[in-house]
Amino acid sequence: MRGLARRLTTIVAAGLTVALVAGCGSSLEEDQQGAADGPVKVGLLVPKSGVYAPLGRDMENGFRMYLEAKGGKLGGRTVEVVVADEGGGPDTGVPAAQKLLQQDKVTTLVGIVNSAVALGVRDQVTDSKVPLIIANAGANAITGEQRSDYVWRTSFANGEVAGALGGYVADQVKDGKVFLAAPDYAAGKEATAGFQEAFEAAGGQVAGTELTPFGTTTNFQPYLARIQRSGAEAVYCFYAGAEAVAFVKQYQQFGLADRIPLYCSGFVTEGGVLKAQGDAALGIKGSLHYSDQLDNPTNQKFVADYSARYGDTPTVYAVQAYDAAAVLDQALAKGATGDAIVEGLKGVGEVDSPRGPWRFTDGHGPDQVYYLRETEEQGGKIVNAIVRPLTGS
């Protein structure tokens, strides 16, 4: 009996060890060069492992593509890129940022997928006066009233993406009610809150909100049953990664797709997850600030170059990092110290981006157009077709 008890303890301990070791997994790229003058060191903090690794790959591709197009120089200065692995969350991302700041002594920091990492790094970069250009993380609190002089964002705020859709959906459902579904963590709450605010302001009525357990379930059957029972005319959702794939596929498998239109923050059908969703994604409408289908010359060239270079169509994540390189290009022309770069960022004018022209707001976020996208099949491939702009710039 005692032996057995010990065995049980061992396997549980071993199971926890697995979880811990896997959580710590990181592959920092060591690149030690402490030159005082010479190239400008840019720390690229993107996930190279964990659930967000595909986003990290797209961001690194986008950033490097801009850099290569400029012959390895931004603002006329040679740039040395030091990559660190953000991993799956703040437990790996914050130490990786510290390593870039303290060990590699980077001049500026670019990237960051996870909002918790961005919030964890914000005070540190402000204290050490290293400008941070966020190329994804969407927490509302990063920009706007709580902004830091040293933190800028070329991507989006969760509430804005979702809010852009609110008025449109209210128009579509008229007197019907809409059900909201998102994972139960900061981004999910900000998205549903952003949608609800804009939707109710336009006269819409919410049938119910379901915040599903984050990261512990990819089975949405119970929630889908509840949505059906609620009598909602439409559903708004926000999911990413494996959850986005599972939600969209199950939305079809459990028979909701034919009856209840699905609206989403565009990330739900962006990039690799769209391929995995396949036909189940057809007809989903969402809001986002980019699609590779956007019809403007800058984007057409960008898509052609990106496809030729990486053998895949670009995603919003690639564009956000591409634009981070573009604003850094303008800022570094003014100087290569932290404060000079911040002055440079303040002076950045209109950015000629594949998503269309945009500029920084006073809150350090992008003032940009959000588009209504609809997934449809074009030539045997499912794409996010642009329906129309949802917001004016």
Added chain:
Amino acid sequence: MPAWLSDNLITIVDGVAFGVLLFTIAVGLSLVFGIMDVLNLAHGALYLVGAYVAVRFARGGQAGIGAFLLAGLAAVAVGAAAGAGLAVLTRPLARRGHLDQALLTLGVALIIGDLLSARFGNDVQSVPPPAFLAGSVSLVGHDYPSYRLAVIIAGLALAVLVWLLVERSRAGALVRATVADAPMVRALGVDTGRLVVAVFAFGVVLACLGGVLGAPVLGAYPGLDERVLILGLVVVVLGGLGSVSGAFLGALVIGQVEVLGVSLLPQYASFLVFGTMAVVLLLRPTGMLGRAGKPG
């Protein structure tokens, strides 16, 4: 029927589907650990191997049942080879206790995970179910995916098969005899070393088959291996080590906890599974169907 009841009925059915899937994962882990006394932390990674085998064979949209049978055969071959390899690797550690085995198999799991991620990328991959199971059927007033019903049937068949093999066949009797008294079995002229390899291979084959079976439901992506391993360990502890019927009961309970429990008490989602395990261990330290008198 009130809507509340019909909603939860369908959720219970879904919990059974998930539980049966968990059984195919956990029973191999339980056999290898309970019977061979080897803690195989690579079990989750080998499940993921099976899932990627399904990805590979079902590539290019809607696959027929043929592609799935081929994937199943490939999973059996890969699983048997991997299991035999692991048996050989862990044998020198047999006398050194579980921690050394855990470290070795954990290392193997990390290597397999990295190789899979290098080969198949980090994107979430999904596998469409075989064409004739791609639709939905109407069940207590709800649409329910046919494939999940097929998972229940296939999993139940597998459970009966494994139970017959372990508890009722000559090979199963030999394995159980080896656990009880290996020198005596050897004296009867049976190569117990080969038996160890066979059981290990069988356990891993079940993990890989579980991967193929589960791929259309859970998909395949880096990180799934850990989730599956931890749920498998919980099922094994809950049901009792080395017991086929225990693993079955444990899997059904965890299936309901994961699906029905999480839907009724979403705020406790991350706590429910381990809470259930803790309660069962408090009441029955050897698991629900564990053999209390077994020398440990």
